[in-house]
Amino acid sequence: MQELEKAILDKGTVLPGNILKVNSFLNHQVDPALMYQVGKEFADYFKEFGITKIITVETSGIAPAVMTGLVMNLPVVFAKKNKSLTVQDNVYAAEVYSYTKQTTNQIYIEKQFLNSTDKVLIIDDFLANGEATKGLINICNQVKASVSGIGIVIEKSFQPGADWLKEHGYQVKSLARIKSLANNKVEFKD
Amino acid sequence: MQELEKAILDKGTVLPGNILKVNSFLNHQVDPALMYQVGKEFADYFKEFGITKIITVETSGIAPAVMTGLVMNLPVVFAKKNKSLTVQDNVYAAEVYSYTKQTTNQIYIEKQFLNSTDKVLIIDDFLANGEATKGLINICNQVKASVSGIGIVIEKSFQPGADWLKEHGYQVKSLARIKSLANNKVEFKD
Numbered sequence: 001m002q003e004l005e006k007a008i009l010d011k012g013t014v015l016p017g018n019i020l021k022v023n024s025f026l027n028h029q030v031d032p033a034l035m036y037q038v039g040k041e042f043a044d045y046f047k048e049f050g051i052t053k054i055i056t057v058e059t060s061g062i063a064p065a066v067m068t069g070l071v072m073n074l075p076v077v078f079a080k081k082n083k084s085l086t087v088q089d090n091v092y093a094a095e096v097y098s099y100t101k102q103t104t105n106q107i108y109i110e111k112q113f114l115n116s117t118d119k120v121l122i123i124d125d126f127l128a129n130g131e132a133t134k135g136l137i138n139i140c141n142q143v144k145a146s147v148s149g150i151g152i153v154i155e156k157s158f159q160p161g162a163d164w165l166k167e168h169g170y171q172v173k174s175l176a177r178i179k180s181l182a183n184n185k186v187e188f189k190d
Numbered sequence: 191m192q193e194l195e196k197a198i199l200d201k202g203t204v205l206p207g208n209i210l211k212v213n214s215f216l217n218h219q220v221d222p223a224l225m226y227q228v229g230k231e232f233a234d235y236f237k238e239f240g241i242t243k244i245i246t247v248e249t250s251g252i253a254p255a256v257m258t259g260l261v262m263n264l265p266v267v268f269a270k271k272n273k274s275l276t277v278q279d280n281v282y283a284a285e286v287y288s289y290t291k292q293t294t295n296q297i298y299i300e301k302q303f304l305n306s307t308d309k310v311l312i313i314d315d316f317l318a319n320g321e322a323t324k325g326l327i328n329i330c331n332q333v334k335a336s337v338s339g340i341g342i343v344i345e346k347s348f349q350p351g352a353d354w355l356k357e358h359g360y361q362v363k364s365l366a367r368i369k370s371l372a373n374n375k376v377e378f379k380d
Contacts, residue, residue: 023300028270028299030259030266031265032256032263032265036260059252059268059270063252063266066257070222070223070226078220080218112214113219
């Protein structure tokens with residue numbers, strides 16, 4: 001997606017440790033017009049998939065997910081994060097390990113918002129190791145809901161998440177795919 | 191706002207302790223079409239205020255704020271929450287007390303995303319005691335940015351936040367104003 005790649009090149013910052021900061025349009029400041037374009041791209045790609053519900057994880061997934069929901073006219077559920085790992089009865093929960101922070105969080109969705117007939121589109125801002133996405137898949141599996149598609153704003157293709165998802169048969173659409181962040185330079189996969 | 195009041199009556203749940211749960215369209219599951227209507231209402235009300243930036247607090251403020259930003263064609267910054275109260279150099283921070291959770295969190299915005307020439311519209315999902323809103327005002331005051339307006343999705347008018355803001359000269363627009371949640375019943379202020 002050209003506008004997105006341009007925003008990454010113009011406004012992103014590469015930090016040591018393969019970190020791409022896109023705080024100025026996605027993770028802290030949000031560019032709503034760009035997020036709407038992101039939503040249109042996902043809506044267009046997944047329009048024939050019979051999606052019934054969009055899910056994401058708080059916080060940075062919310063903007064692209066609600067814009068996708070707006071275009072597709074679908075409800076969006078954002079999984080909440082919980083530091084304490086006490087599982088409640090009324091939620092589906094999964095553990096998510098963060099490589100960046102080296103901590104394990106619980107994410108959860110209230111049972112009333114997901115059911116076995118749902119065809120779910122998972123949206124997230126970043127895909128690197130895929131831990132958050134796997135957590136959402138885990139929740140869908142508990143519900144026996146179908147994971148019909150996965151929409152990622154920025155994929156770090158050099159990290160294992162994207163390959164893992166594809167090898168396991170998931171339909172992944174990433175709007176920007178980054179091949180390398182070596183030498184503080186963003187290189188896209190064509 | 192009629193659609194919003196209808197959603198509150200049809201889908202909201204009143205819990206003991208004056209708690210209104212609107213998890214099915216605002217705080218956990220989000221109704222993007224309704225949030226877009228919310229954004230249009232705010233955009234219409236604040237259109238002559240010369241707003242340059244919209245700010246909110248993660249997590250539940252993000253959906254209404256980005257929809258407002260979409261309609262007004264303005265950037266949105268969501269303040270992040272931090273459990274640890276270590277202040278970093280590159281951020282403006284404020285402490286926010288949560289009456290519900292009885293904890294104090296720090297919220298912060300990176301300095302690069304707010305400056306003294308900004309005319310800020312603060313958006314939040316709920317206004318009760320007004321602690322989160324006061325935290326955002328505190329941050330704007332540190333930057334010497336103007337707080338040009340405050341847009342609230344659901345105001346609990348029987349709690350002190352709304353009156354405090356108005357008494358201090360802030361321009362507050364609340365789309366649903368709740369007079370009482372007594373006897374588990376939602377009563378709107380006309």
